[in-house]
Amino acid sequence: MSQDEREQVTPEHIFLSRREFLKRAGFLLAGGLVLSACGGEATSAVPFSPTPRPTLPPGAGGQLVDEFGDPATPLTKIRAWGNYYEFTRSNEGIREAAQSLRAFPWEVRVDGLVRNPRTFDPDDLRRLGEEERIYRMRCMQAWSMVIPWLGLPLQKVLSAVEPTAEARWVRFEALYDPQQMPGQDKNSPGYTQWLESGGQRDMGGRSADAPYIWPYQEALRLDEAMHDLTLLATGLYGQPLYPENGAPVRLVVPWKYSFKSIKAVVRIELVAERPVTFWSHVAPEEMGFWANVNPDVPTPRWKQGREMRMLGQDPEPIMSTLLFNGYAEVASMYAGMDLRKDF
Numbered sequence: 496m497s498q499d500e501r502e503q504v505t506p507e508h509i510f511l512s513r514r515e516f517l518k519r520a521g522f523l524l525a526g527g528l529v530l531s532a533c534g535g536e537a538t539s540a541v542p543f544s545p546t547p548r549p550t551l552p553p554g555a556g557g558q559l560v561d562e563f564g565d566p567a568t569p570l571t572k573i574r575a576w577g578n579y580y581e582f583t584r585s586n587e588g589i590r591e592a593a594q595s596l597r598a599f600p601w602e603v604r605v606d607g608l609v610r611n612p613r614t615f616d617p618d619d620l621r622r623l624g625e626e627e628r629i630y631r632m633r634c635m636q637a638w639s640m641v642i643p644w645l646g647l648p649l650q651k652v653l654s655a656v657e658p659t660a661e662a663r664w665v666r667f668e669a670l671y672d673p674q675q676m677p678g679q680d681k682n683s684p685g686y687t688q689w690l691e692s693g694g695q696r697d698m699g700g701r702s703a704d705a706p707y708i709w710p711y712q713e714a715l716r717l718d719e720a721m722h723d724l725t726l727l728a729t730g731l732y733g734q735p736l737y738p739e740n741g742a743p744v745r746l747v748v749p750w751k752y753s754f755k756s757i758k759a760v761v762r763i764e765l766v767a768e769r770p771v772t773f774w775s776h777v778a779p780e781e782m783g784f785w786a787n788v789n790p791d792v793p794t795p796r797w798k799q800g801r802e803m804r805m806l807g808q809d810p811e812p813i814m815s816t817l818l819f820n821g822y823a824e825v826a827s828m829y830a831g832m833d834l835r836k837d838f
C-alpha cells in the first residue's frame with residue numbers, strides 16, 4: 496500500500512503527527528497504517544535470539560506494524576489478555592469481567608497546581624486532537640503486545656490547564672466504584688482468596704499487611720508526563736476503547752512497564768510531592784515507582800531480559816527486551832540517575 500493510499504484510509508490529523516515525529520527522530524516507518532477492525536494474524540513464530548532484536552515478519556499485506564517493523568497484536572488477543580485488578584486477578588478473565596463497566600457518561604477532572612482546572616469528557620479530549628500511535632506495551636510479567644492506539648499526547652491536556660511553577664508530579668486516579676468493579680469489594684471472592692493465601696497467590700500480593708489501596712493510582716514526573724510519547728488513549732484499532740482495555744480513557748507510557756499505563760482514568764492532578772502509587776505500595780521490591788523497562792534489572796519473579804510477544808500464535812515468540820522498551824529517545828530524562836537503584 497502506498498503512502499497516498501494510507502493517508503486516504505487514515506484521517507490526516509491522526510496520521511500526520513506521529514509520522515512527523517518519527518521523521519524528526521530518524522525512524523523509518525516500515526509498513527501500512529491501515530485502520531481495520533481486526534489485526535491480521537502473523538504467520539511464523541520467531542525463536543529467541545539475543546539483542547539486537549530480530550524484526551518479526553510482518554505477515555500478510557496491509558498488516559499494522561510499529562516503528563521498528565514489529566506486527567501489531569491481533570485485536571482478539573488484545574481483548575482477551577491483560578491485567579485489570581478492579582475486575583479480576585486473572586489475565587484471561589479481563590474481557591468477560593470488565594463488561595460491567597459503565598464507561599458513559601464519563602468525566603476526567605484535571606486540577607491541582609494549575610491555573611485553569613478543567614473537566615473533560617472523552618469527546619472533549621478527542622476534539623483536542625486524536626492521533627494513531629502504534630506502540631509496544633511491555634508488562635512486568637514478561638509478556639508484551641504491539642497496540643495501535645488512538646489518543647492524544649497528554650501534553651496537550653496539561654498545557655490546556657496551565658500547570659503552575661510548583662507543579663512537579665502528575666497523579667492519575669482510576670475509577671473507584673465497587674458496585675461496578677467487583678475486585679474493589681473487600682467481600683469479593685478474589686479479595687478473600689488473596690487474603691487466605693497470605694497474599695502470595697498473585698502479582699504483587701506480597702502480604703496481607705499491604706492490601707490493595709483503591710482507587711488504582713499512578714504518577715509521572717512532570718517532564719515524563721509532558722513527553723511527546725506519553726498518550727492519553729481513547730481508542731484502539733480505530734474504535735473507542737473496550738472496557739477491558741481501559742475505557743473510556745487510559746494512560747499509555749510505552750517506555751515503562753505497563754502497570755504505569757492506568758486504565759479508566761477519572762482524575763489527573765498536578766502536585767508538588769511524589770505521590771504513592773498502587774503497585775509501589777503493594778510490592779515495592781518488585782514494582783518500583785520509575786518502572787522504566789530495563790533488561791538488565793531483574794525483578795524477584797522475572798529476569799526481564801526476555802519477553803513473550805503476544806501475537807495469538809502457539810507458541811508465542813520470545814524476544815529480547817530492550818532498554819526503555821526500545822524508546823531510546825527518553826534516555827536523556829534519566830541522565831545522572833542510577834536505573835538499578837531507581838527501578
Ligand SMILES: Nc1nc2c(c(=O)[nH]1)N[C@H]1C(S)=C(S)[C@@H](COP(=O)(O)O)O[C@H]1N2
Pocket residue numbers: 573576577578579580581589633634635669711739740741753754755756757758759
Ligand atoms: N486501573 C487499572 N489500570 C491498569 C491495571 C489495573 O489493574 N487497573 N493493570 C495494569 C497492568 S499491570 C497492565 S499489564 C496493563 C494491561 O493493559 P491491557 O489489559 O489493556 O493489556 O494495564 C495496567 N493498567
Ligand SMILES: [Mo]
Pocket residue numbers: 578634635636752753754
Ligand atoms: Mo502488568
